[in-house]
Amino acid sequence: MANSSAPRLATALGKIFAVTVILIWSIGPIALIFVASLTHERDIFAAARTAWRPTFENFIMLWRKWGDFFAGLTNSLIIAAGATLLAVAVSTLAGFGYSRWRSRFLSGSAFALIALRLLPPIVTTLPLFPVVNALRLNDTHAVLIILYAAFFVSLGTMVMRTFIDQIPRELDEAAAMDGATQFQILRKVILPLCGQGMVAVAIFVIVFAWNEFLFAFIFTTKWAKTAPLVMSEMIGSLDGVEWGVLFAATITQLLPVLLFVILSQRHLIEGLTAGATKG
Amino acid sequence: MSAISGAVSDNRRALPFVAPALILIGAVILLPAFYVLYLSFNESTFGRAPTFVGFANYARILADPYFWRALLNTAVVVLIVVHVELALALGMALLFASGLPFRKWLIAAVLAPYAVSEVGAVVMWRTIFDPDAGVMTRLLESLGLPTLEWSVWPSHGLALVAILSIWLHLPFTFIILYAARLGLPAEIYEAARIDGAGPLQIFRRVTFPLLIPAMLVAMLFRYIFAFRLFSEVWLLTQGGPARTTEVVAVYLYLEAFRYNNFGVATATGWLMVLASLLLASFYLRRIYKEMFARGE
Numbered sequence: 164m165a166n167s168s169a170p171r172l173a174t175a176l177g178k179i180f181a182v183t184v185i186l187i188w189s190i191g192p193i194a195l196i197f198v199a200s201l202t203h204e205r206d207i208f209a210a211a212r213t214a215w216r217p218t219f220e221n222f223i224m225l226w227r228k229w230g231d232f233f234a235g236l237t238n239s240l241i242i243a244a245g246a247t248l249l250a251v252a253v254s255t256l257a258g259f260g261y262s263r264w265r266s267r268f269l270s271g272s273a274f275a276l277i278a279l280r281l282l283p284p285i286v287t288t289l290p291l292f293p294v295v296n297a298l299r300l301n302d303t304h305a306v307l308i309i310l311y312a313a314f315f316v317s318l319g320t321m322v323m324r325t326f327i328d329q330i331p332r333e334l335d336e337a338a339a340m341d342g343a344t345q346f347q348i349l350r351k352v353i354l355p356l357c358g359q360g361m362v363a364v365a366i367f368v369i370v371f372a373w374n375e376f377l378f379a380f381i382f383t384t385k386w387a388k389t390a391p392l393v394m395s396e397m398i399g400s401l402d403g404v405e406w407g408v409l410f411a412a413t414i415t416q417l418l419p420v421l422l423f424v425i426l427s428q429r430h431l432i433e434g435l436t437a438g439a440t441k442g
Numbered sequence: 443m444s445a446i447s448g449a450v451s452d453n454r455r456a457l458p459f460v461a462p463a464l465i466l467i468g469a470v471i472l473l474p475a476f477y478v479l480y481l482s483f484n485e486s487t488f489g490r491a492p493t494f495v496g497f498a499n500y501a502r503i504l505a506d507p508y509f510w511r512a513l514l515n516t517a518v519v520v521l522i523v524v525h526v527e528l529a530l531a532l533g534m535a536l537l538f539a540s541g542l543p544f545r546k547w548l549i550a551a552v553l554a555p556y557a558v559s560e561v562g563a564v565v566m567w568r569t570i571f572d573p574d575a576g577v578m579t580r581l582l583e584s585l586g587l588p589t590l591e592w593s594v595w596p597s598h599g600l601a602l603v604a605i606l607s608i609w610l611h612l613p614f615t616f617i618i619l620y621a622a623r624l625g626l627p628a629e630i631y632e633a634a635r636i637d638g639a640g641p642l643q644i645f646r647r648v649t650f651p652l653l654i655p656a657m658l659v660a661m662l663f664r665y666i667f668a669f670r671l672f673s674e675v676w677l678l679t680q681g682g683p684a685r686t687t688e689v690v691a692v693y694l695y696l697e698a699f700r701y702n703n704f705g706v707a708t709a710t711g712w713l714m715v716l717a718s719l720l721l722a723s724f725y726l727r728r729i730y731k732e733m734f735a736r737g738e
Binding site: 181182190193199260263264265268274277286288312313316349373392398406409417 | 452453455456457458459460462463464466467469470471472473474475477478481533534537540542548549550551552553554555556557558559560561562563564565566567569570577609612614617618621666669670672673676677691694695698699704707708711712714715718719722726729730
């Protein structure tokens with residue numbers, strides 16, 4: 164068959180071209196903003212860039228003028244950590260329950276978990292708004308932690324159930340024979356073996372909570388503002404657009420989670436496929 | 443032990459484990475959804491007692507040209523985004539499955555946009571298509587092509603929203619299709635090659651039909667999630683100029699928080715819920731059947 168070298172060369176060139184296009188598309192915009200964040204404000208949009216001398220000027224300006232942004236990063240960190248702990252704990256418990264027992268009620272409620280996840284978040288925020296106000300939870304970390312966790316419990320439960328399903332039930336039974344309660348079984352037998360699933364769920368929640376905009380926009384105004392919200396205010400308030408500072412903020416907010424996603428990509432992929440195709 | 447008492451004790455044992463999840467979802471999603479339904483039949487504003495008005499809110503929405511404009515915008519953007527994304531993801535999945543050097547690094551690069559917030563993505567794509575100095579604007583100009591005047595023309599604004607959306611969500615669709623493609627058994631391909639099938643035939647007769655279930659899953663997920671599109675539009679155009687780039691979620695937000703019209707906003711919300719469920723019903727039915735088959 165196609166053993167001559169010409170078609171092979173053509174295929175190779177085609178692949179190189181395709182990969183180049185994919186790379187430019189995927190990381191081009193990120194690289195562009197990264198370079199711009201390290202460029203003098205006045206040179207960013209200069210038509211011809213003679214020599215690019217990296218500068219941290221924009222980051223320094225960001226630090227000096229936008230204390231709000233760093234408060235936002237702290238809030239994002241607290242909220243992401245809280246939401247992750249809550250979502251992983253609740254999903255692991257539920258994943259164990261749904262993996263080990265069967266009944267009409269359980270299948271029905273598992274189905275409800277998935278179905279409810281399909282409701283548009285903006286819909287449920289409307290009635291929550293007055294409730295959150297009445298409970299004086301408005302503009303607190305707690306409200307975002309609870310909301311973010313709730314929106315990931317369905318996917319988290321499905322992922323955890325898939326992972327726990329793979330742990331042989333004989334292990335549970337052996338522990339039960341030794342007199343362990345169900346909670347002890349979960350803690351001593353299941354938990355050490357389903358770490359991978361918990362990591363996968365944690366990655367989803369962290370990335371989501373770190374980047375989320377809509378809930379933060381509706382439920383926070385001052386004290387619990389997250390970094391994306393402060394960035395959106397920077398976009399809005401830029402009369403004489405301080406692009407350099409905005410780029411510096413974008414990169415500062417992006418870098419930690421980008422590194423995180425790259426380092427944990429294997430778990431992310433496993434979690435995505437377990438959650439999407441089996442649940 | 444009879445089947446019924448077995449199920450009852452199963453329930454009792456499982457309940458402590460599943461209860462936290464059910465309470466969380468119930469309190470944050472289910473109860474509010476019903477309360478939204480109740481509010482949608484009422485005239486209500488923030489901080490005032492609602493009065494029952496039947497379907498008046500729905501009638502008002504359906505008579506509002508801005509709603510129809512928003513619905514049309516949403517539909518167009520969703521259709522473009524989901525299908526372009528699916529086609530790109532399929533091509534990329536096949537390319538990656540055909541064997542590439544540095545595959546791990548390339549996948550990391552493809553996943554990168556997944557880490558970017560909607561706000562970050564808006565900053566990036568706004569800069570690229572900046573009307574005066576954006577890289578893309580200048581490239582298009584130097585090629586003598588028309589540029590994207592997204593802050594002037596509604597269709598251009600929505601096009602930028604679509605590009606941005608595809609960029610942000612392509613990693614998700616790609617991973618689903620890539621995993622599905624890797625899951626196809628190699629023997630099928632060997633058999634097809636032995637039968638003398640060319641690459642195009644293999645794609646049409648083997649790969650494509652076998653990937654259809656995964657494509658449906660990816661498509662339904664993306665339909666439902668794309669339908670709630672809010673941040674990209676809000677951050678780029680706020681629905682302007684003159685409410686021409688509004689999407690349904692932006693319409694809802696404006697009704698609720700700018701015009702203080704909770705009744706109309708909640709009715710819009712329920713129209714969104716119905717549309718989402720309609721889109722998902724086929725997929726939900728499949729899950730339901732699977733679960734009950736396993737549950738009995």
